[in-house]
Amino acid sequence: MTVMFERVALIGLGLIGSSLSHVMRRERLTRHIAGHARSAATLTQAGALGLADSLHSTAAAAVRDADLVILCVPVGALGAVAQEIGPQLKPGAILTDVGSVKGAVIRDVRPHVPEGVHFIPGHPIAGTEQSGPASGFAELFQNRWCILTPLPDSAAAMVKRLEAFWQACGSNVEIMEPEHHDLVLAITSHLPHLIAYNTVATAADLEKVTNSEVIKYSAGGFRDFTRIAASDPVMWRDVFLNNRDAVLEMLGRFSEDLSALQRAIRWGDGETLYRLFDRARSIRKSIIAAGQETPLPNFGRNQKPEG
Amino acid sequence: MTVMFERVALIGLGLIGSSLSHVMRRERLTRHIAGHARSAATLTQAGALGLADSLHSTAAAAVRDADLVILCVPVGALGAVAQEIGPQLKPGAILTDVGSVKGAVIRDVRPHVPEGVHFIPGHPIAGTEQSGPASGFAELFQNRWCILTPLPDSAAAMVKRLEAFWQACGSNVEIMEPEHHDLVLAITSHLPHLIAYNTVATAADLEKVTNSEVIKYSAGGFRDFTRIAASDPVMWRDVFLNNRDAVLEMLGRFSEDLSALQRAIRWGDGETLYRLFDRARSIRKSIIAAGQETPLPNFGRNQKPEG
Structure with a gap:
């Protein structure tokens, strides 16, 4: 697989974040993974597991220069994270998430997305009952569905790029209305x-x-x-x-x-x-x-x- | 393992009946398995699978001379089966079942058990979502619990024998009140x-x-x-x-x-x-x-x- 994004930021390094790290490395989908987790313990564990090329104690620092930003934190935390990273997002970058709810996420995140950044909400229907940075594995998304819920103003080319990314992670992709x-x-x-x-x-x-x-x-x-x-x-x-x-x-x-x-x-x-x-x-x-x-x-x- | 019962009758050859056949053969717990199933199709399939040494089209014929009779049919059918086999049960034999309910089974079966036959209700907490004679396997009971609910007049030695049988099938055994x-x-x-x-x-x-x-x-x-x-x-x-x-x-x-x-x-x-x-x-x-x-x-x- 060829590099799809020069730099990817993973905000949150639990089951989904760490699994994305593993599959991106296996498929060589990016040259640099920038990782952020809120707790020092998770950051230390992520470092020991080699989940990221650079680890950052703030989400704002992690997203700098990233071409793809994937928010992998509980949906209740997304609004605050979006507010924090908004000013740092690189023009032209794709911002997505993996939350299990889409209407509320759009409501909370969208106001903080600057012009020129492509916000395309997403949700991989994949998981296990385990959590934390050590629970991830590269095969988690294999043959599972990933639902994208683009906004009315999402650029079709950017949706295609994100779709190709999830396919490279092993998923089938479906486009759906958030509601x-x-x-x-x-x-x-x-x-x-x-x-x-x-x-x-x-x-x-x-x-x-x-x-x-x-x-x-x-x-x-x-x-x-x-x-x-x-x-x-x-x-x-x-x-x-x-x-x-x-x-x-x-x-x-x-x-x-x-x-x-x-x-x-x-x-x-x-x-x-x-x-x-x-x-x-x-x-x-x-x-x-x-x-x-x-x-x-x-x-x-x-x-x-x-x- | 040594032979525990000379002749065992399996009344019903679905998931539980066929699994019992497999584990009894693997452990050599009996010299003869007499099998009965209600439908001709199941009998034919059981024959092809080698689940029994003799197959019988009636339950009454299957239980003749058996030292252990295990009823493996849905609990709603147990009363009628007990009525049919009662007169044929061998004095000294153990009669048990594998039903998921014990109070109603005792109510329905007990009246048909002749004196000298030891009725000891049982229930192996083991299964899969599959059914029929082809769904059984010898390991089904391994490390699972089997609950016996002896009656007040059950002979302790007979309960011990049945307990040893289930242990030889791989189960842990617990004694419990039916209610x-x-x-x-x-x-x-x-x-x-x-x-x-x-x-x-x-x-x-x-x-x-x-x-x-x-x-x-x-x-x-x-x-x-x-x-x-x-x-x-x-x-x-x-x-x-x-x-x-x-x-x-x-x-x-x-x-x-x-x-x-x-x-x-x-x-x-x-x-x-x-x-x-x-x-x-x-x-x-x-x-x-x-x-x-x-x-x-x-x-x-x-x-x-x-x-």
Whole structure:
């Protein structure tokens, strides 16, 4: 792969930032990675891991002269970061982000983007439940989708450049309206995380079943939910605070459907239960066929050494 | 391993029945496996897979002379099967099952067990989302828990024998009261399945987000839920019909907790969200430490070839 951007600034060096560093190095997409993290501990760790060619204690210093600036911090922090870096952004540079919400990010970032800088919001649909600079790996974006939500005034050539960058990272790219993105992600990502967090909380608070029993017998299904519930709490707090309307809409649907199921259980309506349960298999099959899930039973986890 | 039972009858040759066949053969736990499945197609498939030494088109024929009879059919079918096999059970034999509910199974099976036959209900907390005679494998029970719920009049020596059998299959064994089992499983298994089924149904029924979008962007978290929602619909219908009270109790807790979360989102209460999200990590860590989950990110599924 040839160099696509002379200098790339990574603002935030957690799971996504560090994974971008690894894949950019593997594919030689840039000559210089300038990295910034807020905490001294993360900066030290990033240095030891070789995640950047230069490390900066301020975001403003990291973005100087960068041709591509990627904001990889929780969405609640993006406004302040944009305000800080705005005056330092190089004319002609592309500014993008990886936030799980797009409407609120545009609202918070756009006012701070100077004329001549191309702000193109983005969101790679990729991740694990782990976080921090040591959790990244080059293959994270491979065969995953990355959604770009250009603004009405985004230059088509710049959108193409960013699209090519994500493709070079292994992703498929889709262009979407920000509002639609927030609705799609509310059901494919935000609601599942909320439900997972809630299930874990419910289980932890029971009096009649101990936490140690919940842990011991979690292979009955519960353990699956604990994976996404182990995701970074700050990142997810910010998602829910910033995609409120879409999440509440999906939650309303979910609760309505759950009440119907509850009623079927209470009244012993086996037909309704069967009909509903029987539909779910085809969706999983489609997800596997689309290359977004492993066909192996139990996510292939049985093939791994355990405990 | 030495032979533990001269002749074992497997009534039902789906995921659990076929896995038992594989592990009994690997460990040489019996000299003869007598198998029964209701459908001719399953019997044919079981024959081709070599799951049994003798195959029988009726359960009554399969249990004749068996020292251990293991019922591996959905819990809703157990009463009728018990009625059919009761008169054929060999005096001194152990009769057990693998059902996910214990109270209702005892209610349905016990009346048909003749004197001199030792009925000891059981439940291996192990499975995958796949079903049918081809889905089994010998390692399914390895390092998983198997719960036995002996009756007040169960002979201790017979419970010990069954316990040793499950240990030889790779499991850890726990003895529990049936009512407590049903409560524990309601939270560790039944509620998660219900929630997963419901999430998939909600996603499938949206007008503003297409099914193809749900499938494409499922790596955001949704795909995790589709795994357990792909489980056998008959088995799960029967679980909910037969563990109604415990499931409704857990569902009530879940909905109460979800309402509190919904309120926190609506009112922008980031502190409550953070506090709740931050708790969840420790439970996953404990599950991994207990050997019930892989420590690899994304269940290790990223390490597998995909799509």
